Amino acid sequence: MLIVVGSDHGGWELKEFLKTYLQSQSYSVEDLGCYNSTSVDYPDFAHQLVQHILNHKSEKGILICGTGIGMSISANRYPGIRAALCSEPMSARLSRQHNDSNVLVLGGRTIGKELAREIVKVWLATTFSGGRHARRLEKIDSVKDIKKTKI
Numbered sequence: 782m783l784i785v786v787g788s789d790h791g792g793w794e795l796k797e798f799l800k801t802y803l804q805s806q807s808y809s810v811e812d813l814g815c816y817n818s819t820s821v822d823y824p825d826f827a828h829q830l831v832q833h834i835l836n837h838k839s840e841k842g843i844l845i846c847g848t849g850i851g852m853s854i855s856a857n858r859y860p861g862i863r864a865a866l867c868s869e870p871m872s873a874r875l876s877r878q879h880n881d882s883n884v885l886v887l888g889g890r891t892i893g894k895e896l897a898r899e900i901v902k903v904w905l906a907t908t909f910s911g912g913r914h915a916r917r918l919e920k921i922d923s924v925k926d927i928k929k930t931k932i
C-alpha cells in the first residue's frame with residue numbers, strides 16, 4: 782500500500798521518523814515535504830496531500846504539523862476527506878472503525894515518537910466497520926445540500 786505523507790516544519794522530524802518506520806513495514810511512502818526545519822505554511826502541504834487522496838493516487842495519508850490542528854482544519858475542508866487528529870491509539874482505531882478516516886493527523890510537538898508509531902500502526906491495521914457508520918458518513922457529506930437550503 783502507498784502511504785502519502787506531508788508535514789510542515791513543526792512535524793518534519795516526526796514525519797522522517799515515521800517514514801522510516803513505514804518503509805521498514807514494507808509500505809511504499811510518497812513524501813510531499815517539507816524536507817527540512819525551515820518555516821513553511823501547513824495548508825500548502827495539506828492541500829497537496831488531499832489532492833493525492835481525492836485523485837486516488839493513494840488511499841491513505843498522514844499529515845503532521847506542530848499540534849495537528851492546522852492540518853486537520855485544512856484537510857477537512859474537502860468533502861470525501863475524513864482527517865482524524867489522534868493523540869492516542871484508541872482514537873486512531875475508532876477513527877478507522879467508525880469514521881473510515883482516510884487521513885491521520887498527528888502533532889509533532891504534542892506527542893512522542895514511540896506513541897506516534899503506535900498510533901500509526903493501529904490506524905493502518907484497522908478496517909472500517911460499515912453498517913450504521915456508513916449512514917453517518919453519508920450525512921457528513923450531505924452538508925453540501927444542507928448549505929443550499931434556506932432556513
Ligand code: RB5
Binds near residue numbers: 790
Ligand atoms: C507552526 O508554527 C504551527 O503553527 C503549525 O505547525 C501547527 O501547529 C498549526 O496548527
